[in-house]
Amino acid sequence: MTAIAPLVPPPGDNRLGAILGDLASKGWSWQPHMLPDALYLALRAEVLEANTEGELAPAGIGREADFQLDRSIRKSRIAWMDGATPAQAGFLQWAEQLREALNRGLMIGLFEFEACFAVYQPGEFYDRHLDSFEGPRNRVVSLVVYLNEDWTEENGGALVVWPEGAEESAAPAAYILPERAGVVFMLSETIPHAVEVTKASRFGIAAWWRVNPSIQGNIDPLA
Ligand SMILES: O=C(O)CCC(=O)C(=O)O
Ligand SMILES: [Fe+2]
Numbered sequence: 001m002t003a004i005a006p007l008v009p010p011p012g013d014n015r016l017g018a019i020l021g022d023l024a025s026k027g028w029s030w031q032p033h034m035l036p037d038a039l040y041l042a043l044r045a046e047v048l049e050a051n052t053e054g055e056l057a058p059a060g061i062g063r064e065a066d067f068q069l070d071r072s073i074r075k076s077r078i079a080w081m082d083g084a085t086p087a088q089a090g091f092l093q094w095a096e097q098l099r100e101a102l103n104r105g106l107m108i109g110l111f112e113f114e115a116c117f118a119v120y121q122p123g124e125f126y127d128r129h130l131d132s133f134e135g136p137r138n139r140v141v142s143l144v145v146y147l148n149e150d151w152t153e154e155n156g157g158a159l160v161v162w163p164e165g166a167e168e169s170a171a172p173a174a175y176i177l178p179e180r181a182g183v184v185f186m187l188s189e190t191i192p193h194a195v196e197v198t199k200a201s202r203f204g205i206a207a208w209w210r211v212n213p214s215i216q217g218n219i220d221p222l223a
Pocket of ligand 1: 118126131144158159178193194195204206
């Protein structure tokens with residue numbers, strides 16, 4: 001199988017520098033129109049199809065024993081990616097280039113990657129939360145990619161980002177509209193964020209890198 005845009009040019013040095021600088025200084029970064037167009041179109045077509053074919057399942061919170069399906073906190077539907085289509089394979093390659101750049105620039109050992117399509121229908125939302133879970137195989141950097149054409153402020157559905165470690169009552173640092181091919185990076189353990197109630201169908205990808213929690217050379221097997 002050939003990945004879509006297998007030779008996606010790596011994001012330019014300026015852009016990578018800005019992302020690394022933002023993550024180091026404030027813990028999050030907004031990059032408008034960052035996803036290459038061929039990938040954007042192919043991934044958007046896939047999420048629209050998954051949505052009409054009923055391939056999305058209600059999203060939960062936490063993992064394994066802590067997993068909860070609490071529709072009062074998070075109301076959306078997701079489908080995990082397995083890289084089995086050209087669009088998904090292309091996305092995984094693109095993310096791999098970012099992983100290498102983040103590891104070099106931040107001197108961290110991002111290791112595993114997991115990604116899902118996420119759809120919020122009108123009225124759906126995700127309350128304020130952190131993406132990291134309890135336990136050793138934790139999420140360290142979150143990546144969100146938006147697959148919406150012509151999003152407007154009236155549609156709602158903004159991603160609200162708070163400063164690192166901010167109290168619930170603190171003023172948000174940013175309201176980000178889920179615009180076409182826009183990409184958000186966040187430190188999963190320290191950046192609280194929320195998705196405001198959307199008034200239009202809101203398509204995107206939520207993804208995370210985790211560190212390798214291996215001890216004495218034993219790589220933790222994938223779940
Ligand atoms: O779609 C977004 O803007 C963010 C989604 C999110 O916070 C998550 O899936 O954990
Ligand atoms: Fe999140």
